[in-house]
Amino acid sequence: MFENYKVYETTIAGRPFSLETGKMAGLANAAFMARYGDTSVLCTVTASSKPREGVDFFPLSVDFEEKMYAVGRIPGSFQRREGKASEKAILSSRCIDRPIRPLFPKDMRNDCSVVATVMSVDPDCSPEITAAIGVSAAIAVSDIPWDGPIASTSVGLVDGEIVINPTLEQRAKTELNLTVSSTADLVAMIEAGGNEIPDDLMFDCIMAGHEVNKEIVKFINGIVAEIGKEKFTFESSNPDPEIMAEIEEFCIEDVKKALDTDDKNVRDAALLPIYDAVHEKFDERFEGNEAKLDEIMYLVQKHVVRAWLKDEGKRVDGRGIDDIRPLDAQVDLLPRVHGSGMFTRGQTQVLSVATLAPVSEAQKLDGLDEEVSKRYIHHYNFPSYSVGETKPSRGPGRREIGHGALAERALLPVIPSVEEFPYAIRVVSEVLSSNGSTSQGSICGSTLALMAAGVPIKAPVAGISCGLITGDEGVYGDFMTMVDIQGLEDFYGDMDFKVAGTHKGITAIQMDLKVHGLTPEIIKEAFAKTNKARMHILDDVMLKCIPEYRKELSPYAPKMLTTVISPDKIGDVIGKQGKVIQSIQEQCDCTINIEEDGHVFVAGLDIEKAKAAIEIINLIANDPEIGAIYSGKVTRLMTFGAFVEIAPGKEGLVHISKLDVKRVEKVEDVVAVGDQVIVKVTEIDDQGRINLSRRDALVEVNGAVVEEGADDEEPRRNGGNRDRRGFKKRDR
Numbered sequence: 001m002f003e004n005y006k007v008y009e010t011t012i013a014g015r016p017f018s019l020e021t022g023k024m025a026g027l028a029n030a031a032f033m034a035r036y037g038d039t040s041v042l043c044t045v046t047a048s049s050k051p052r053e054g055v056d057f058f059p060l061s062v063d064f065e066e067k068m069y070a071v072g073r074i075p076g077s078f079q080r081r082e083g084k085a086s087e088k089a090i091l092s093s094r095c096i097d098r099p100i101r102p103l104f105p106k107d108m109r110n111d112c113s114v115v116a117t118v119m120s121v122d123p124d125c126s127p128e129i130t131a132a133i134g135v136s137a138a139i140a141v142s143d144i145p146w147d148g149p150i151a152s153t154s155v156g157l158v159d160g161e162i163v164i165n166p167t168l169e170q171r172a173k174t175e176l177n178l179t180v181s182s183t184a185d186l187v188a189m190i191e192a193g194g195n196e197i198p199d200d201l202m203f204d205c206i207m208a209g210h211e212v213n214k215e216i217v218k219f220i221n222g223i224v225a226e227i228g229k230e231k232f233t234f235e236s237s238n239p240d241p242e243i244m245a246e247i248e249e250f251c252i253e254d255v256k257k258a259l260d261t262d263d264k265n266v267r268d269a270a271l272l273p274i275y276d277a278v279h280e281k282f283d284e285r286f287e288g289n290e291a292k293l294d295e296i297m298y299l300v301q302k303h304v305v306r307a308w309l310k311d312e313g314k315r316v317d318g319r320g321i322d323d324i325r326p327l328d329a330q331v332d333l334l335p336r337v338h339g340s341g342m343f344t345r346g347q348t349q350v351l352s353v354a355t356l357a358p359v360s361e362a363q364k365l366d367g368l369d370e371e372v373s374k375r376y377i378h379h380y381n382f383p384s385y386s387v388g389e390t391k392p393s394r395g396p397g398r399r400e401i402g403h404g405a406l407a408e409r410a411l412l413p414v415i416p417s418v419e420e421f422p423y424a425i426r427v428v429s430e431v432l433s434s435n436g437s438t439s440q441g442s443i444c445g446s447t448l449a450l451m452a453a454g455v456p457i458k459a460p461v462a463g464i465s466c467g468l469i470t471g472d473e474g475v476y477g478d479f480m481t482m483v484d485i486q487g488l489e490d491f492y493g494d495m496d497f498k499v500a501g502t503h504k505g506i507t508a509i510q511m512d513l514k515v516h517g518l519t520p521e522i523i524k525e526a527f528a529k530t531n532k533a534r535m536h537i538l539d540d541v542m543l544k545c546i547p548e549y550r551k552e553l554s555p556y557a558p559k560m561l562t563t564v565i566s567p568d569k570i571g572d573v574i575g576k577q578g579k580v581i582q583s584i585q586e587q588c589d590c591t592i593n594i595e596e597d598g599h600v601f602v603a604g605l606d607i608e609k610a611k612a613a614i615e616i617i618n619l620i621a622n623d624p625e626i627g628a629i630y631s632g633k634v635t636r637l638m639t640f641g642a643f644v645e646i647a648p649g650k651e652g653l654v655h656i657s658k659l660d661v662k663r664v665e666k667v668e669d670v671v672a673v674g675d676q677v678i679v680k681v682t683e684i685d686d687q688g689r690i691n692l693s694r695r696d697a698l699v700e701v702n703g704a705v706v707e708e709g710a711d712d713e714e715p716r717r718n719g720g721n722r723d724r725r726g727f728k729k730r731d732r
Contacts, residue, residue, distance in 0.1 A: 030142035040120040041118050041131045043115075049232075095132065102513050108234050145232065160681060168573045176202075187523060199506065202505075209555040217669060248296075275297060301492065324536065343448060345440075346486060354425065362424040376425045379429070462502075464498075467494075468497070499530035560612045615630070629679070631646070632679055653689075677697075
């Protein structure tokens with residue numbers, strides 16, 4: 001039945017890898033079941049036979065679909081089925097999309113759909129890497145035009161050693177999470193998060209991944225040679241060269257004048273009459289397809305910007321090639337939030353706001369990996385007004401999710417541990433104005449917000465981007481790089497190489513390309529330029545705004561205290577039906593969270609009340625200390641004394657002789673049920689009964705003086721048949 005079924009096998013990082021075809025998804029243009037260890041991902045690719053009308057881009061969609069059955073779990077949603085893609089799935093889709101997209105013909109408009117469905121997960125074998133290789137193989141053997149294949153590899157750094165495709169155990173210890181995608185010759189995509197990795201070490205790790213990818217590409221090429229299909233022809237969207245030349249000659253000088261400004265609003269306004277003039281003169285030539293003229297105008301502007309950069313070393317805003325736009329940093333712009341910071345670079349402006357909350361508010365994750373929650377959350381919003389457009393908000397798209405994840409990855413290495421700073425932390429970056437590099441602006445602004453909020457980050461983090469222009473010969477020919485690219489240079493250039501880090505090293509990288517890949521020389525130059533720029537931003541701008549993190553939290557932020565109790569005592573602290581913990585929370589106006597290992601987190605706006613809650617919890621979980629002074633509530637009155645509860649379930653007797661510094665005839669003369677009193681623990685007998693003294697507490701705390709005769713107990717004894725606590729003695 002499956003006469004075309006074939007299996008191709010190799011080994012990657014000492015583990016078996018295979019690609020199976022001919023058994024599943026037979027109606028797709030191509031399909032492979034990629035298996036790495038016990039991880040299995042079905043990778044399919046399909047394309048439409050005709051171009052999509054009315055689009056000026058290549059309509060490629062890439063979906064990484066997580067199926068919870070892959071890890072033997074039922075989805076946690078109400079409907080118990082997979083819904084919209086998780087953030088992790090979206091980021092995985094982007095990591096597959098970015099390296100494969102530039103390898104498709106730029107003038108193709110046929111819809112293309114790539115789907116990687118994760119069906120089984122081996123924790124030691126990354127489904128993302130498995131999917132990336134399977135997708136590459138599927139496109140390569142299909143009839144869809146493409147200049148691949150590529151390969152992807154994960155690189156870790158464990159105990160100072162470079163590790164390829166680290167296992168689950170190694171990922172728990174790694175200082176680096178790096179994904180490298182490349183062709184046989186060029187590095188096509190870099191996605192990294194690292195614990196302040198030096199530039200030269202990061203470069204070595206990238207090259208190590210590239211070397212592994214070369215062997216995988218060779219493996220895929222062998223499959224293509226055996227079963228690869230002939231690529232189909234498509235209708236090119238490129239304009240007629242003669243018409244293109246005519247339009248360029250008509251408007252290029254006006255376009256140059258319009259682009260020659262550092263103000264995006266002025267530039268956009270100057271281009272509008274040029275578009276109108278071009279349409280007025282040439283619409284008849286493009287009747288029914290006038291939108292084609294806008295594509296030609298895009299190409300004219302692209303030619304101008306690239307020629308200025310490549311041939312004249314000129315940037316549209318007049319800067320030098322390695323100059324950074326004017327910078328500004330501010331904190332405390334919003335009065336009642338926990339921390340705020342705004343970072344401005346030219347016409348790019350990002351306001352970041354930090355919020356602190358109990359650890360219980362950490363985000364819960366329902367995905368395929370071992371991570372079940374995260375206490376540092378970064379969100380990035382890109383409203384339409386930031387680019388002067390009028391478009392209703394429809395929630396974050398893939399770009400916003402990707403940029404938020406990049407900022408989160410950049411800052412995570414400097415976030416203090418939960419033991420050092422027992423808070424869940426959320427930072428939201430609001431893009432107020434955009435003219436390039438908003439993701440890096442959000443990293444800088446978020447560092448400012450965290451420091452203003454009093455988060456004891458290990459070091460400040462700054463981000464900057466580097467661009468690229470290649471010659472007609474591509475990356476192998478002449479090239480030039482420029483630091484801090486603005487919108488036009490990103491739009492018309494070949495690369496957006498984003499690097500974030502501290503003084504010590506790199507914490508995150510994200511690389512977007514429009515060409516097939518980068519040579520090692522380009523990567524080294526990008527590292528050198530971003531390193532120098534990063535130091536300037538940190539030293540001359542950010543640290544001059546706020547030299548160190550605040551030592552005190554905002555008065556509007558919850559104050560968090562922690563303690564550790566024996567897990568056996570958790571039930572005592574919670575109480576029957578939660579009555580004890582609810583009572584403590586109400587009494588101390590706080591929120592209490594207890595973890596299974598005995599860690600207790602108390603959050604409240606009033607630090608003294610939070611301390612009182614900690615004291616009560618420790619009292620419940622541990623015996624009170626002899627000699628310690630506590631505040632307690634009178635619960636019962638007896639003729640011989642008063643019972644005082646110093647913590648839920650912890651009650652002691654204050655004998656009448658210990659109620660005051662003066663002689664007491666009746667208990668009711670001094671205290672009433674419900675009174676809050678201070679007491680000192682004087683004795684815990686062999687049965688665990690607690691004896692308390694209000695008199696000793698008053699002497700020690702208030703400096704009270706004991707009156708003469710206060711110790712005379714004889715008239716108040718209730719006969720010789722009672723013990724010292726006033727209870728009847730047993731018959732002997």
